Amino acid sequence: MMTTNHxxxxxxxxxxxxxxxxxxxxxxxxxxxxxxxxxxxSAKTVFAAQFIAAGIAYEGESGxxxxxxxxxxxxRHNMAGFGWDIAAWEAEGKWVFVDASPEPGEPHITAGGYDxxxxxxxxxxxxxxxxxxxxxxxxxxxxxxxxxxDATIRRELFRIARALRAMGVTSxxxxxxxxxxxxxxxxxxxxxxxDNVIVLRNxxxxxxxxxxxxxxxxxxxxHQKGEWPFTIVPGRxxxxxxxxxxxxxxxxxxxRINSGSQELDAMCGGGFFRDSIILVSGPTGTGKTLxxxxxxxGGDAAGERxxxxxxxxxxxxxxxxxxxxxxxxxxLESEGRLKLLCSYPESASLEDHLIAMKREIESxxxxxxxxxxxxxxxxxxxxxxxxEFVIGLVSFVKYLEIPGLFTSTTSSLLGGExxxxxxxxxxxxxxxxxxxxxxxxxxxxxxxxLKMRGxxxxxxxxxxxxxxxxxxxxxxxxQITGILSGQFRQTGEFDGLAPRGALGLPxxxxxx
Amino acid sequence: xxxxxxxxxxTGQTPRAQTAIDNLRRLCEQELGGRYDxxxxxxxxxxxxxxxxxxxxTPTVVKELPVPIRRIIGDLSDSERVLLGLDLRPVPxxxxxxxxx
Numbered sequence: 001m002m003t004t005n006h007x008x009x010x011x012x013x014x015x016x017x018x019x020x021x022x023x024x025x026x027x028x029x030x031x032x033x034x035x036x037x038x039x040x041x042s043a044k045t046v047f048a049a050q051f052i053a054a055g056i057a058y059e060g061e062s063g064x065x066x067x068x069x070x071x072x073x074x075x076r077h078n079m080a081g082f083g084w085d086i087a088a089w090e091a092e093g094k095w096v097f098v099d100a101s102p103e104p105g106e107p108h109i110t111a112g113g114y115d116x117x118x119x120x121x122x123x124x125x126x127x128x129x130x131x132x133x134x135x136x137x138x139x140x141x142x143x144x145x146x147x148x149x150d151a152t153i154r155r156e157l158f159r160i161a162r163a164l165r166a167m168g169v170t171s172x173x174x175x176x177x178x179x180x181x182x183x184x185x186x187x188x189x190x191x192x193x194x195d196n197v198i199v200l201r202n203x204x205x206x207x208x209x210x211x212x213x214x215x216x217x218x219x220x221x222x223h224q225k226g227e228w229p230f231t232i233v234p235g236r237x238x239x240x241x242x243x244x245x246x247x248x249x250x251x252x253x254x255x256r257i258n259s260g261s262q263e264l265d266a267m268c269g270g271g272f273f274r275d276s277i278i279l280v281s282g283p284t285g286t287g288k289t290l291x292x293x294x295x296x297x298g299g300d301a302a303g304e305r306x307x308x309x310x311x312x313x314x315x316x317x318x319x320x321x322x323x324x325x326x327x328x329x330x331x332l333e334s335e336g337r338l339k340l341l342c343s344y345p346e347s348a349s350l351e352d353h354l355i356a357m358k359r360e361i362e363s364x365x366x367x368x369x370x371x372x373x374x375x376x377x378x379x380x381x382x383x384x385x386x387x388e389f390v391i392g393l394v395s396f397v398k399y400l401e402i403p404g405l406f407t408s409t410t411s412s413l414l415g416g417e418x419x420x421x422x423x424x425x426x427x428x429x430x431x432x433x434x435x436x437x438x439x440x441x442x443x444x445x446x447x448x449x450l451k452m453r454g455x456x457x458x459x460x461x462x463x464x465x466x467x468x469x470x471x472x473x474x475x476x477x478x479q480i481t482g483i484l485s486g487q488f489r490q491t492g493e494f495d496g497l498a499p500r501g502a503l504g505l506p507x508x509x510x511x512x
Numbered sequence: 513x514x515x516x517x518x519x520x521x522x523t524g525q526t527p528r529a530q531t532a533i534d535n536l537r538r539l540c541e542q543e544l545g546g547r548y549d550x551x552x553x554x555x556x557x558x559x560x561x562x563x564x565x566x567x568x569x570t571p572t573v574v575k576e577l578p579v580p581i582r583r584i585i586g587d588l589s590d591s592e593r594v595l596l597g598l599d600l601r602p603v604p605x606x607x608x609x610x611x612x613x
Contacts, residue, residue, distance in 0.1 A: 108585065114569040
């Protein structure tokens, strides 16, 4: 049994449920019962079954599944989609069912006092038979539905919980609750397993279903607080997204990489940092996709592999845009240097987008990554989900120490900020703002490096132009104030654009 | 006359188990004379039998023959319910066809 010591010496049992052990600070309290409470449809049975399945698959621990509701045949069938071959595990003596599901059409007649001695004897027998370390009981509602006399059932469940503890097994007992935010369970059974309580939720939030798991309490041992989103993935089961729990591990690098534009590199004090998160924010049409394209082309020039998640433009549009700036995406793709992944934000929930993106990143192993745009995903989910998505993605990218460039579209054309900026700005290392600047009846584009963590950088707001070879950064706007807010005020005579190379660099890009 | 086959599942040698055994024997003698086989099964000794029969509570009585199979849980202190539940005696005033004939 793999366990971890925490604080006061209470051991934890690694569940091996993806992501869950991180928020549970190592796993479930070993040798104890944990109440898993949730409304109907909150994935209690999946969690309970995965607890056993993951034990068999990853920890070499066999388990007992006590079912009070669904017949074993239904569970074998329903869980097959997660890649769990329960029948095979049963044949190998790793998984054993205690079938306490109701018999169809058989009325229960009660004549006098009774106990659940037979159920307990069966559970003990099953645990001994396979040397089980894990037991799931699903669910308590099924016991109460089959028998009369709630007081007897409660007393007997208490006895079973005590017996499980005496056997030294770690167990999960599922229970129904009627509301997402109310009493823990509807049968008043908390008292006998109240040491450890986990709540699964499947709440409607702005018309979108959002699954979360929360460790309400672990007596005598630590855990992460609050609700953590999870999703149910075919072939894998429950995947908890530990999001910011990952942040603690991040290292920091001094190595610089090119941005794809020598002028921008110069403004950043010599390029981006190797493991940095860069946010490029601005209104539509200011050049975010261009900066993304240059960032990818810069990766190619440095012999790196690049991955782009595009949520605003189709593949064809991206390729056409890039070729308009002199970058040949199809060639880079055919050489295996680049992977373009375009999808509609609406095609999946944010949790599923995050899972899919992580999987792509893990399989392609890019040296740099871009998302254009992050803000396109704002509209498909409630704010809370979006914040978790952003933090989750950024944390993951930082964890892998891949430089990530994210774009964000501000809602107003002049000035303003976006929701994306609000949620990402504190975890980014660099922020580049793009703005429209109105001067004497003409629109110009302005760029500034607002933040460059750990480095000196150019603080000017510079004009830039776009042509068939990409982006050219020029002179600062000297006579205009209020550009970032969009409240322009001309403070002097504007004497035209400075010539190219105003930064003291050739006006050409890196790969030329 | 058909012979009754009745199984009683109990947990160990508890007072409740003994009460159930005594109650069941008395009722069987009273209603069936010698026409029954009573098997007492201790689930602590034979847990697999309890598993196969999906026994949850103890004591549980299962009347296996004649069909239909009937189950009753409890210490059988409520004689009237036991007799009705196990079909040991026809409901008074009924011919067993529920008045359909």
